[in-house]
Every structure is written in C-alpha cells, then in structure tokens.
Amino acid sequence: MLLYYVLVFVSILNPAHPTRNEETFMKVPQLISHFGYMFEEHYVTTEDGYILTVHRIPVGRDVTFNRKGFVLADAGFDVWMANTRGNEYGKNHSYLSVGDKAFWNFTWYHHSRYDLKNTVEYVINATKQEDIYYYAVRMLSGVPLDVPHFLKKYFAGFCSVNVMSKVCNVFLTLVGMGTEQLTQFNNVITTSLPLHFESRWDVVAGHLPSASSALNLLHWAQVLRFHELRKFDYGEARNIDVYGQKQPPLFNLTRITTPMFMFWSSDDTLAPDTDVREHIIKKLGNALKGSFALAHFTHIDFILGLRATEDVYKPIVRLIYNDLAERANIVGNSPPAQNHYSEVRMDKRHDEELCDYTGDVLP
Numbered sequence: 260m261l262l263y264y265v266l267v268f269v270s271i272l273n274p275a276h277p278t279r280n281e282e283t284f285m286k287v288p289q290l291i292s293h294f295g296y297m298f299e300e301h302y303v304t305t306e307d308g309y310i311l312t313v314h315r316i317p318v319g320r321d322v323t324f325n326r327k328g329f330v331l332a333d334a335g336f337d338v339w340m341a342n343t344r345g346n347e348y349g350k351n352h353s354y355l356s357v358g359d360k361a362f363w364n365f366t367w368y369h370h371s372r373y374d375l376k377n378t379v380e381y382v383i384n385a386t387k388q389e390d391i392y393y394y395a396v397r398m399l400s401g402v403p404l405d406v407p408h409f410l411k412k413y414f415a416g417f418c419s420v421n422v423m424s425k426v427c428n429v430f431l432t433l434v435g436m437g438t439e440q441l442t443q444f445n446n447v448i449t450t451s452l453p454l455h456f457e458s459r460w461d462v463v464a465g466h467l468p469s470a471s472s473a474l475n476l477l478h479w480a481q482v483l484r485f486h487e488l489r490k491f492d493y494g495e496a497r498n499i500d501v502y503g504q505k506q507p508p509l510f511n512l513t514r515i516t517t518p519m520f521m522f523w524s525s526d527d528t529l530a531p532d533t534d535v536r537e538h539i540i541k542k543l544g545n546a547l548k549g550s551f552a553l554a555h556f557t558h559i560d561f562i563l564g565l566r567a568t569e570d571v572y573k574p575i576v577r578l579i580y581n582d583l584a585e586r587a588n589i590v591g592n593s594p595p596a597q598n599h600y601s602e603v604r605m606d607k608r609h610d611e612e613l614c615d616y617t618g619d620v621l622p
Contacts, residue, residue, distance in 0.1 A: 281293075286347075287314050287340070287348070288300060288314065291314065291316060294329065296316050296318070296329070296332060297316065297317055297318070298314060298315065298316055298317075299314070299315040299317060300312055300313070300314060300315075301313040301314075301315060301339075301381065301385070303377055303378045303381045304353060304377075305344070305373040305374060305377045306373055306377060307369075307373055308352050308353035308354060308355065309344040309349060309351070309352050309353075309373070309374065310349075310351035310352060310353065311341070311342050311343070311344065311348065311349045311351075311374060311377075311378060312342055312348035312349070313339055313340065313341055313342065313378055313381070313382075314339075314340040314342075314348075315337070315338065315339050315340070316329075316332040316337075316338040316340075317337055318332045318335060318336065318337060318338065330568060330572040330573065330576065331394075331572070331575075331576060334576045334579075334580075336392075336579075337386065339378075339382050341374070341375065341378045342374075343370045343374045343375075344365055344369065344370065344373075344374055345363065345365070345471050345472055345475075346471070349374070363472040363473070363474065364472070364474060365472055365474060365475060366472070366474050366475045366477075366478035366491050367475055367478055367479065368478065368490055368491060379391065379393070392579050392582075394575060396561065396562060474491070477491075478491050486534070486538065487509060487538075488509065488510040488512065488538070489506075489507045489508060489509045489510060490502065490507040490508050490510075491507060492506070492507045493507075512539070512542035512543055513542055513543075513544060515543060515546050516545075516546050517546060518546060518548050519543060519546050519547050519548060520547075520548055520549050520550065520551070520575075520578055521539070521540075521547060521549075521550040521551070522550070522551045522553060522561065522571050522574075522575075523535050523550060523551070523552060523553070524552065524553040524554065524555070524556035524557075524560075524561075525552065525554075526554065526555050526556055526557060527556060527557055527558050527560075527561075551570075551571075551574065553570055553571070556570075
C-alpha cells in the first residue's frame with residue numbers, strides 16, 4: 260500500500276509522464292475558481308484553539324453544510340465545506356505549532372465535539388439562518404455525539420453517508436508505528452482507484468491522503484476492538500482522572516432525535532452490514548427516517564465514485580427539496596411526515612423512485 264503511494268507520487272513528478280489533469284496540484288480555492296464558482300474563505304477558531312479554514316460557495320439561500328459542494332451549489336444552495344484539525348486546512352492553532360506533540364493530541368471525538376460544533380455555530384452566525392442541512396461522510400466524525408441537543412437546535416436534516424462502525428486492520432498496523440502524526444493510508448484506495456479513476460487518478464493522488472494523529476487512529480482501533488461507540492480509552496488509571504470512572508463513557512445514539520437519512524452499502528468492507536444494522540440503525544430508532552442501501556459501493560465510492568453523483572448526491576438534493584417543500588406547506592398531495600423508518604434497496608439506479616419521493620418514506 261505504501262509502495263502504491265510512492266509510485267503514484269513518483270509518476271506525478273516524472274516529466275516523462277506529465278499529469279493529465281491540471282487540477283492535480285490545485286488547492287480548494289483554486290479548484291472552486293477553476294470550475295467557475297465564486298468562493299470565500301472563512302476561519303473558525305475552536306474552543307480549544309485550533310484554527311480551521313472553511314470554504315464557502317455562496318449560492319442560494321438555504322444553507323447546506325457539507326464537502327460535496329458543486330452538486331449542491333448547482334442545486335442553488337449556499338454551501339459551506341468544513342475541515343478538521345490536522346488536515347491540510349486545519350494546521351493552525353492559537354498557541355501551538357504542528358511540531359508540538361500537544362497539537363496532535365486529538366481523536367475523532369474532538370472532530371465532532373469541537374471542530375464540527377464550532378464551525379456550525381460560525382455558519383449559523385454568519386448566515387443568520389435558523390437551521391441548516393448537514394451532510395457527513397462518516398457518522399463518528401460527523402455528529403457531536405455527546406451534545407444531541409446541538410443537533411436538535413441547528414440541523415433541519417441530516418444525511419449520514421458511509422456510517423463507519425468498524426475499521427480495517429491496516430489502522431492497527433499504522434498505529435503500531437508509534438509516530439505522533441500519521442497519514443491515513445487506506446487499503447481500500449488501492450483497490451478502488453485503479454477500477455474507478457483511470458482518467459483522474461492523478462487528481463485523487465494529488466489531494467489524498469490527508470494527515471491525522473496517531474491517537475485518532477488508535478481511537479478507531481478501539482472501536483474495532485470493542486464494537487462500541489465510546490470515548491478514548493486511556494487505561495483505567497487515566498480514565499479515572501479524565502472521566503471519573505474506570506471505563507470510558509459510551510455515546511448514547513438513542514438521545515439523538517434530529518431526523519436523519521443514511522446511505523450505506525453491504526459491499527463497504529469498513530462498514531459491515533451487521534454493524535450498520537445492529538449498532539447504528541437500531542440505536543438511532545425514530546431519528547432515522549430512511550436509508551439507501553447501495554449495491555457495489557466500496558468505502559471510497561461514497562466520496563469519489565463515478566456513481567456517487569447519481570446515487571448519493573442528487574438523491575440528497577431531492578431529500579432536501581422535499582423537506583423544504585413540506586416545511587413551507589406547499590406539497591399539496593404529500594402525506595404528513597411519518598415517524599417510522601424505511602429502507603430502500605438500490606441494486607441499480609432507480610431515479611424514477613427517487614424523483615417520486617414526497618415524504619419521509621420512499622415508495
């Protein structure tokens with residue numbers, strides 16, 4: 260896997276094999292401008308001092324908070340794209356430098372508890388919107404699990420894509436290196452990229468992977484080991500100091516009441532079917548209004564797959580449109596929102612079904 264990235268890097272830099280796409284080395288602002296969109300850069304300082312760059316495509320009036328900006332911008336939304344500590348746009352701090360050990364003392368819990376929460380508060384304040392629609396790639400880093408009232412207050416709708424309740428063994432290997440900062444090499448990329456990105460591999464390789472902390476990977480490894488969503492386990496002695504108890508506290512998904520929709524696939528080896536059903540769907544209960552079970556989607560396909568636009572992003576747009584219509588009381592023949600869950604199997608594209616969506620349950 261490491262050899263794969265080395266070869267890609269060498270190939271990109273090799274003058275005999277120039278890159279086929281000029282976006283390969285562009286930063287996010289350049290990419291947005293390159294495709295003809297307006298953009299803004301905003302800076303969010305978290306409660307614990309991290310300074311995060313947030314990119315905005317200021318189109319439309321209904322605020323959508325996500326990282327798949329162009330599809331939603333084309334749909335007329337005001338799009339804000341977040342970043343997390345440690346990645347390319349999250350390496351500034353009020354008093355720490357990236358060379359300080361303390362800078363990398365974070366896990367995915369901090370991404371949700373501080374990065375997401377403080378960024379959303381910034382967006383709400385900047386736009387004066389009462390609530391927003393939020394799209395997350397992963398459940399764990401995309402939801403402030405210990406502050407469910409925050410979700411209820413701000414999020415009009417939530418689309419969780421690629422819920423991840425397990426992590427592959429490669430993370431355990433990487434954590435064993437013992438470095439303070441690790442690059443998240445994902446073995447799924449090595450199997451997905453050659454199949455789906457023959458003409459765009461240089462762009463993907465030019466922007467992936469991004470940096471994170473060894474502690475973050477260790478936290479993922481604990482999720483794998485214990486099959487539970489809980490805070491980081493420091494060991495009994497330290498846990499008592501940090502949490503006041505020997506075992507780290509569990510995150511209670513049943514406390515979340517914000518309406519959600521979920522896209523997932525049984526072919527995603529990082530989110531096994533049984534884990535999604537047992538540890539996510541059951542625990543979310545009535546908060547989960549529906550899910551899209553996609554066939555033949557690997558982990559990376561939800562983010563960069565050739566089918567993602569038609570099978571994930573456009574359906575999300577339609578879900579938002581329908582919710583806006585219901586909230587504005589302009590859907591004359593739509594049934595009232597039902598407080599129950601529906602799963603849609605998408606073995607192939609069913610655009611006609613998605614276009615007919617008029618409520619909480621797809622036909």
